Amino acid sequence: MSGINKVILVGHLGKDPEVRHLDGGVTVASFPLATSETYNKDGKRIEQTEWHNIVLWRGLAEVASKYLQKGKLVYIEGKLRTRSFEDKERVKKYVTEVVAENFTILGRKSDFEQTPATGENSTPKSETDYIDPTDASGDLPF
Amino acid sequence: MSGINKVILVGHLGKDPEVRHLDGGVTVASFPLATSETYNKDGKRIEQTEWHNIVLWRGLAEVASKYLQKGKLVYIEGKLRTRSFEDKERVKKYVTEVVAENFTILGRKSDFEQTPATGENSTPKSETDYIDPTDASGDLPF
Amino acid sequence: MSGINKVILVGHLGKDPEVRHLDGGVTVASFPLATSETYNKDGKRIEQTEWHNIVLWRGLAEVASKYLQKGKLVYIEGKLRTRSFEDKERVKKYVTEVVAENFTILGRKSDFEQTPATGENSTPKSETDYIDPTDASGDLPF
Amino acid sequence: MSGINKVILVGHLGKDPEVRHLDGGVTVASFPLATSETYNKDGKRIEQTEWHNIVLWRGLAEVASKYLQKGKLVYIEGKLRTRSFEDKERVKKYVTEVVAENFTILGRKSDFEQTPATGENSTPKSETDYIDPTDASGDLPF
DNA sequence: TTTT
DNA sequence: TTTT
Numbered sequence: 001m002s003g004i005n006k007v008i009l010v011g012h013l014g015k016d017p018e019v020r021h022l023d024g025g026v027t028v029a030s031f032p033l034a035t036s037e038t039y040n041k042d043g044k045r046i047e048q049t050e051w052h053n054i055v056l057w058r059g060l061a062e063v064a065s066k067y068l069q070k071g072k073l074v075y076i077e078g079k080l081r082t083r084s085f086e087d088k089e090r091v092k093k094y095v096t097e098v099v100a101e102n103f104t105i106l107g108r109k110s111d112f113e114q115t116p117a118t119g120e121n122s123t124p125k126s127e128t129d130y131i132d133p134t135d136a137s138g139d140l141p142f
Numbered sequence: 143m144s145g146i147n148k149v150i151l152v153g154h155l156g157k158d159p160e161v162r163h164l165d166g167g168v169t170v171a172s173f174p175l176a177t178s179e180t181y182n183k184d185g186k187r188i189e190q191t192e193w194h195n196i197v198l199w200r201g202l203a204e205v206a207s208k209y210l211q212k213g214k215l216v217y218i219e220g221k222l223r224t225r226s227f228e229d230k231e232r233v234k235k236y237v238t239e240v241v242a243e244n245f246t247i248l249g250r251k252s253d254f255e256q257t258p259a260t261g262e263n264s265t266p267k268s269e270t271d272y273i274d275p276t277d278a279s280g281d282l283p284f
Numbered sequence: 285m286s287g288i289n290k291v292i293l294v295g296h297l298g299k300d301p302e303v304r305h306l307d308g309g310v311t312v313a314s315f316p317l318a319t320s321e322t323y324n325k326d327g328k329r330i331e332q333t334e335w336h337n338i339v340l341w342r343g344l345a346e347v348a349s350k351y352l353q354k355g356k357l358v359y360i361e362g363k364l365r366t367r368s369f370e371d372k373e374r375v376k377k378y379v380t381e382v383v384a385e386n387f388t389i390l391g392r393k394s395d396f397e398q399t400p401a402t403g404e405n406s407t408p409k410s411e412t413d414y415i416d417p418t419d420a421s422g423d424l425p426f
Numbered sequence: 427m428s429g430i431n432k433v434i435l436v437g438h439l440g441k442d443p444e445v446r447h448l449d450g451g452v453t454v455a456s457f458p459l460a461t462s463e464t465y466n467k468d469g470k471r472i473e474q475t476e477w478h479n480i481v482l483w484r485g486l487a488e489v490a491s492k493y494l495q496k497g498k499l500v501y502i503e504g505k506l507r508t509r510s511f512e513d514k515e516r517v518k519k520y521v522t523e524v525v526a527e528n529f530t531i532l533g534r535k536s537d538f539e540q541t542p543a544t545g546e547n548s549t550p551k552s553e554t555d556y557i558d559p560t561d562a563s564g565d566l567p568f
Numbered sequence: 569t570t571t572t
Numbered sequence: 573t574t575t576t
Contacts, residue, residue, distance in 0.1 A: 004293060006293070013574065034573070035574095036287045072574090145463060147478075149506070177429030178428070178429045391428070458570080
């Protein structure tokens with residue numbers, strides 16, 4: 001019991017999100033995300049790109065389909081999940097995905113037209129939870 | 143716009159959580175958390191401990207007050223917040239806290255009796271969101 | 285360019301690390317790690333376990349083979365890497381691994397006999413880099 | 427013992443890095459970093475900015491002073507450290523800083539002229555450590 | 569004091 | 573298949 005399974009990525013979308021509506025009305029979105037790192041080898045600049053399968057559910061999928069497009073730079077937080085499936089030849093295969101729990105578009109305003117977006121899964125947290133009404137007082141938790 | 147402010151800690155509580163109920167019924171809990179790292183200096187084993195002020199709000203504060211006690215090992219995820227206050231002599235001071243967004247008790251089952259606890263802020267996420275009904279099928283997002 | 289690919293796991297080893305020495309003397313270690321999360325579904329406690337393929341290189345592999353055993357609770361930080369290989373039937377397959385960049389054994393002292401271990405890749409960082417010689421003075425960076 | 431103290435930030439520099447050379451030749455750089463989050467309150471868009479004190483040592487400080495300037499968007503990974511000092515009136519004060527362990531400039535090429543930079547503390551890791559010579563073969567750790 |  |  002008691003474990004942590006967390007992934008943090010910053011990268012560019014390789015494609016527009018692909019959106020599907022499952023039976024029951026649940027929305028799922030997915031897209032490939034590229035994270036690149038550059039290093040030197042024998043004086044040469046090598047770029048190594050890793051591709052990640054990003055999956056988003058429900059409300060987060062809706063927000064993604066609205067605000068994310070191919071090429072955008074995003075911060076994604078989520079968890080790893082490996083699942084099995086059968087391909088067309090009924091061979092069992094495995095795929096590891098990053099199930100997104102929230103995301104934030106990075107970069108300049110010009111990069112994302114008018115509307116910045118931050119997705120957070122399920123019921124959007126009332127962020128006002130974090131506004132401390134005692135902030136300005138001398139009456140502190142510490 | 144568009145930033146990330148994330149803290150990840152694994153450490154032991156220095157004290158039991160201190161719980162307060164603000165006007166309006168909002169619950170706040172706080173406790174000090176120690177994260178230690180050990181390194182070698184001139185062949186000697188040096189332990190360096192850092193203390194963090196952890197603050198939890200609302201539901202997360204309730205869960206913490208119930209399941210966390212001095213000495214427990216916990217994983218905490220949250221964000222940094224620096225706020226100012228006036229001390230008793232009315233001198234302006236600053237304190238940086240980690241506002242917890244979720245936590246998980248680590249360690250062995252025997253460490254926390256029968257009930258493992260994972261807190262997550264605000265409305266508890268329906269974790270079943272993450273169960274993919276198409277898991278076993280060949281009908282996949284990828 | 286410019287991406288982030290980071291994985292943070294806390295879980296238990298499913299097996300002892302398996303160590304291999306490649307041609308050229310490079311050491312590689314690998315083991316499966318389980319991260320479990322517990323949630324409620326219809327009032328029932330459901331535990332969901334995710335298995336991760338952890339790979340460690342060189343010095344980190346050596347440290348892991350020495351201090352990690354089946355059942356141990358560890359914190360692992362690393363990055364995702366998906367690579368292809370051919371199985372015995374020469375079918376191309378993909379596997380996603382977590383290439384560890386450092387790890388820390390968690391839990392009680394009694395859990396790991398006398399010697400706590402923290403691995404960090406390549407040349408072990410001189411942690412004394414972080415000791416600020418001006419700490420106690422009034423001569424500060426800020 | 428055995429703890430984790432990790433901070434992950436994405437934000438903009440509020441000022442150019444300030445570089446100091448300590449006795450003994452050690453370089454320290456520091457700058458304020460802003461992480462902003464936007465949320466809705468009563469239908470109004472509220473932006474909340476948090477300021478962090480970033481400190482970098484030695485090689486990382488050198489790289490930062492060269493490639494980071496006011497306004498740049500950066501990913502920073504580091505750890506929390508609270509230290510005390512005496513102000514001019516010899517009053518003991520505390521400040522919490524983020525001691526950077528590595529950073530990456532984010533954003534478009536045009537944002538950072540010609541030279542992308544990634545800093546990593548101390549002896550730069552040979553990233554080739556991570557290139558698996560067995561990648562293309564069927565001879566795998568798993 | 570940044571950025572959108 | 574992204575980006576620089």
